[in-house]
Amino acid sequence: MTVRLRTLLSVPLISLLAACANAPSNTLGELPRTPQASIQQLLEKAGNSTSEEANMLRLSAADLAYKQHNLTQAKQILASLQLQQLKPVPQVYAGTLSAEIALTENQPKQALQALQQPGFERIAELPVEQQIRTSLVKARALEADQQQLPAAKERIYIAPMLKDPQQIADNHEAIWGLVAALPAEQLQAIPGNTELNGWLALVSLTRTNASLDQQIAAIDAWRAQNPNHPAALQLPKALAALRTTEQQPLNRIALLLPQQGQLANVSKALQDGFMASLYESQQEGTSPPAVIFYDSTQMRSLDDFYQRAKSDGIQLVIGPLEKSLVKQLNDREQLPITTLALNYSDTQDEGPAQLYQFGLAAEDEAREAALRAKKDGKHTAVALVPRGDWGDRVLAAFSREWQAQGGALLGAERIDQPVEIARQISRLLQNRQNGQSIDLIFLAATPQQARQINPTLAYQYAGNIPVYATSHLYTGTSNPAQDQDLNGIQFCETPWLLEPNNPIRRKVVAQWPQAASSFGRLYAMGADAYMLSSRLPQLKALPNTELEGLSGELSLSSTQRVTRKLPWAQFINGQVQPLTQPTPL
Structure with missing residues (x-):
């Protein structure tokens, strides 16, 4: 049976309800059979022929090699095919198999490229089992490529076609996992996509400071407003687990x-x-x-x-x-x-x-500095950190996050004795003399060290290089006379010290x-x-x-460590002024 659901790229949700169509016509071609034969027997039967039947045998052999985890042979067989000469059904089959192999080899971009053959334009006319296989591999590739929202859309589109109970349940949980991982700016409603918007609204309910009972009440209200939504009919496991927690009060x-x-x-x-x-x-x-x-x-x-x-x-x-x-x-x-x-x-x-x-980890602040600088459009950095284990950990955290964001760390100096700071900064800035521009300086230092570093940068004609620092350079109290030497430095800090009117703080x-x-x-x-x-x-x-x-925006890592995101501030005329979030590039 063939279901006319949609093109691979996108169609309105109503098309998912299209009636069954006839079996594929000869212009579409057919899916390879699964004969009771070995890979070698299939290839020998295909021989050197270029006929449609021979190509179908090769596709069966390639699929069998993939299922036997012989990726090298599967790729060799697929490479022997002239995909452009195949009919749409076998062409989609071959592209889907290539995508599955690429994903197994952790190559999501290559997998997505494999799903771009011309035959995919007619996927809505293909047998339903092939549509499911293709859409699921595309969803996995999008997720592996950090495209959570398109991956969620793909899984939502394919959900009505699934029949196997375990596959339905797995897809349901996968949709929740994808939408729950979306950043806040992607939780906005999308016109005309009712089902996706329901998922996004449900995620938004979990992104508040509401207490457990308030959160459960909000979820129940959402279910009452969306009684036919898949997540209302079957709550994701994570949300269902909250009820068990509610029944065990903390005394x-x-x-x-x-x-x-x-x-x-x-x-x-x-x-x-x-x-x-x-x-x-x-x-x-x-x-x-x-x-x-x-x-x-x-x-x-x-x-x-x-x-x-x-x-x-x-x-x-x-x-x-x-x-x-x-x-x-x-x-x-x-x-x-x-x-x-x-x-x-x-x-x-x-x-x-x-x-x-849970703690006040300086590593959190180092990672925040890297993320902030990247959002500000910076690309190359140097670092100044204290000598010792603490400085090494902070530098390592900054370096890992900075390089993960595509930034380059051109050099680092461990500061120790005040008399050495000027020489160390001079050495660090030699990268400019070698033709490498420096977009920012990452700084982890005490207030006394920072007050010496900033004027030294100005003396060495580097006062125009932005400095991104951890909170350790701020004493927590306003001292404009002393902090004039910190002017221009951006640093992350706890809301406690940046928001003096908080009721608990007062x-x-x-x-x-x-x-x-x-x-x-x-x-x-x-x-x-x-x-x-x-x-x-x-x-x-x-x-x-x-x-x-009050110590930052708190979340939980996969290793159950509470991590902090911090607001940013800058010294202007010796006084601390809060900074707004940069606009993402």
Whole structure:
């Protein structure tokens, strides 16, 4: 049976409902059969003939070679065919097979190119099984080529044709995965595409700071408004999982922090920010969980702590802060209680399913600098970072993201002694003398170092090169007299320090004035830790969700690390001025 659905590129959705047509005519050709023969027997029977029957035998042989994972032989057989001389049906078959092979070899652009033969213009007239096979490989190729929206459209178009229950379910989940990964600017409704718009609206419901019960209520309202939409008839698994989470309210939290030693002041700021956010939530009418405090410096072992926490009825652990303890947790296969560590392990390896990690990672800021510079149209960069392990990690994060965005890193210097900075900058700028232009300087430095670096750049006639920096050059307090030497530098910073009118921030600063300085970043992290305590199931079920926190825009990576996107600011006349987001190129 042949279904006249659409051209491969696009047709109105109503054409998906077209009636069945007759079997392919002789002008279209036929699909290769699946004879009970070996590849060698098929090729021997085809011989040197160029007849249509011989070509069909070769196509059968190529498909058999592909299914046996003999890609080299499959490609050799396809290369022997004159595709332009084939009728539309075998031509589409050959192009689809070539695309499948290219995808197996991780060549999505080559796969998409293989789907451009003239015969694809008549795909709507082809047998339904071939339309499904072709459209599914095209959807996979588009997704592999980072074209999520076209891939989602392709899967939505093919959905009414599917009959196999497992294939239907897999396609349904794939559509959700594609639309859920779309950036915010691609979630706008598309005129005339009702079904796709329903998917986009559903995704938008998950991109808010709404609480779990609010989010579930919004999803239920969407289903009531769109009763016949595929996602209303069968919620994606990730959304269905939210109901299970709703039925398990969070009542008791452990705050595991060092109350003595070198980290005591840090943990005090985190704790105060956490409790301030809890009290603010309570004033808004919610019933916050009970919080029990544990001193990580006094516990004998993590096993003893978890045993005690379980006996205390703890459902979630916030902490520890010590990096060595986080590493121990990350090395375990599983944890007895879900845990949000307030630091990151050094390894990028995936930890136990019950472990989440959250901190003020400088690597997040380095990646943000690379993304910002790319959106600003920059192409070549040099870097100045502190000498030591911290600087190496920041530089590595910037370099990886910058090169992933297509940028070139021309050189880097590790700054250490103040007397050496001028010489190091001079050496870094030699790239210009060698004929290589420098579009930007990436800077990770203390306020004292940055105040020396910027005037040195001007002295060496490089003051016109934009500087993109991490937050570490900002003291957190306004000091125009000293910060004149930072003029022009762009840097990313927490919303806590850029938005002084935030209600929680105002209350915290009124009680603890040090929260208005760079120390405020820790209060912001503590406040966000409380917000995350009730949102971890949502972030896990909906990994593309972004929460507007006080330490940044928060999301969850595939390794369950909370990552931050930060707003940007610039020093102008010694004062910090927020910057708007650049327009994507």
